Amino acid sequence: xxxxKKILIIGGGIAGLSAALWCRRLGLSPLIIEQAPQLGGxxxxxxxxxxxxxxxKGTASELLQALLSQMSEQEIDYQLEQKIERIDYKNNVxxxxxxxxxxxxxxxxxxxxxxxxxxxxxxxGSHVHMTATGxxxxxxxxxxxxxxxxxxxxxxxxLLAPSARKVSILMRSEQPRARQHFVEQAQQVKNIxxxxxxxxxxxxxxxxxxxxxxxxxxxGEQQKFAxxxxxxxxxxxxxxxxxxxxxxxxxxxxxxx
Numbered sequence: 591x592x593x594x595k596k597i598l599i600i601g602g603g604i605a606g607l608s609a610a611l612w613c614r615r616l617g618l619s620p621l622i623i624e625q626a627p628q629l630g631g632x633x634x635x636x637x638x639x640x641x642x643x644x645x646x647k648g649t650a651s652e653l654l655q656a657l658l659s660q661m662s663e664q665e666i667d668y669q670l671e672q673k674i675e676r677i678d679y680k681n682n683v684x685x686x687x688x689x690x691x692x693x694x695x696x697x698x699x700x701x702x703x704x705x706x707x708x709x710x711x712x713x714x715g716s717h718v719h720m721t722a723t724g725x726x727x728x729x730x731x732x733x734x735x736x737x738x739x740x741x742x743x744x745x746x747x748x749l750l751a752p753s754a755r756k757v758s759i760l761m762r763s764e765q766p767r768a769r770q771h772f773v774e775q776a777q778q779v780k781n782i783x784x785x786x787x788x789x790x791x792x793x794x795x796x797x798x799x800x801x802x803x804x805x806x807x808x809x810g811e812q813q814k815f816a817x818x819x820x821x822x823x824x825x826x827x828x829x830x831x832x833x834x835x836x837x838x839x840x841x842x843x844x845x846x847x
Contacts, residue, residue: 595619598684598691600674601699603631607657609697614664621693622668623686629661629668630654631701637723638745717799718820722746729819731755735802737790738823739763744772746821747782757782758817762789762807793820 595618599606602624613620628634636650646653661668677684677696684691719725721742722734730753736743739761747757759766759776764786766773776782787807794800794814801816 596621596692596694597697598623598693598695599697599699600684601631601701602626602629602668602670603699603701604633604653604657605701606631606697606699607661609699610666610668611657611660611664613697614666620666620697621691622666623672623674623684623691624668624670625673627671629658629670635721635723637749717818718793718822720822722750722821726750726753729754732818733758733816734819734821735760735815735817736821736823739766739768739786740823741768741772743821743823744768744776746823747776748772748779751779751782754781758785758815759783760785760788760790760802760804760815762787788815 597610597613597618597620599609599613599620599622602622606622606624607629610620610622622629633650633654639649640646640653643653646656672686672688675685675687679696682693682696684693684696714720719729722729726749729750732754733756734750734754735758736746737760739759743759743761744766747759750757759782761767761784766784766786776784785804788804789807791803791805791812794803799818801814801818802820803812804815805812
């Protein structure tokens, strides 16, 4: 592999895989570094059919298999369960726990991560979850509150409705942000309830988990909201810990960029 053409790609999600395939097509030598035990990123978290992905119709799993097949055909190198600890941008060197990687160019495809609510951290895994997938049995016959009004919140509500006693979707906005067909499906399910303009203040532990304290996002009126389980679906936040600070970035970029 020519070091002058070595492209280091941090992130093995769909963006990282796409970048690697494009680099190979340009005659470069891409190497993907992924800290998860498998490639694919958020494709592993999508369980409904992909209805609006350009040029593709099918499931996330099928799309991932197609990408992995292309990766194999192009003999693209990747390393799993490797976390980049820091990057020396001036000298084009990235450091993992196990090795030092030099590169000619760097592609940051770290994507984003689920937005967490720090106040719920003590209850993660017991009463609070980031998704219903994998804990369906634990949520069976429970009153589950889902925080969020986007696609993820409504998808989880529809997934839980057949087995949960009650599902409450709590959203800050006046209207759901989810796709219309998700909202229409949820409105037709008897044990799914929508609570608009409600903002979570904190959890209630008196002395054990009792539910949530809510405040109306307009009037500020507060209320106690009893529930047994909580799912956080508040969108995503960029994974930008490895990005250089603006001053360093300005020094690194060619003039005129």
